[in-house]
Amino acid sequence: GESVGLHLPTLSVQEGDNSIINCAYSNSASDYFIWYKQESGKGPQFIIDIRSNMDKRQGQRVTVLLNKTVKHLSLQIAATQPGDSAVYFCAEMNDMRFGAGTRLTVKP
C-alpha cells in the first residue's frame, strides 16, 4: 500500500553542522508535502512545504528537496543549533499521511 516513511529514526549532529533528514513516499500522485518539527510535549510546528511543481524550496536555514523520480523528500538544516533538537516528520498532504519522524539531537 501507499506509505510515507523515514530512512532513519534518530540523527545526532554537532552544533554548527548541517543536518539532513530524509523521507520516502510511494504515492506517485502526491503533489503537496510539508515538513513539521515537534518538540517534546508540544504540537507539530510547520517548517516548510513544497509542491510537486518544484524541486527545491528554501526557508530560513532550511531547504526542502523533492525528487519525484525516486519519490524522495529531504529536509536540510544549515548550521544546526541546540534549539533544533526535536522530532521532524514529513507529511504527504493529499492522503493525509505522516511519517513517524526522525529524532534530531544536536550536541553542543
Next chain:
Amino acid sequence: GAGVSQSPSNKVTEKGKDVELRCDPISGHTALYWYRQSLGQGLEFLIYFQGNSAPDKSGLPSDRFSAERTGGSVSTLTIQRTQQEDSAVYLCASSALGGLAVGKQFFGPGTRLTVL
C-alpha cells in the same frame, strides 16, 4: 486567540467511560482537523471540518468516535466507551484555507488521553 488551544491538556479516564476533548482553532480559520498520535507513531488523521461540516470522516477508527463543530469555531471530539487502545495524544489543527491539501495547518498542544 494567538494559536490553537486544546483542553484538557491531560485526561485520565477509566475504561468504558466517555470523554470529550475540546479544540479552539485560530479565529477565522475555516478548516479544522483532528489527529491521533500514538507513542512512536506518525500522526493518524481522524476527521476534517470545513466550516461546520465534515466532508471527510474516513479516519475515525470506530463508531465510538464522533466529532462536531459549531459556529465554525470550537470543535469537540467525543470518544464513547473508551478502551485502553484509545490512549494517545489527540491533536487539533486549523488552517485558513479549506481542503486537505491546501494551506498551512497550525497545531494545538494536544490532549494526552490515558485510559486505565
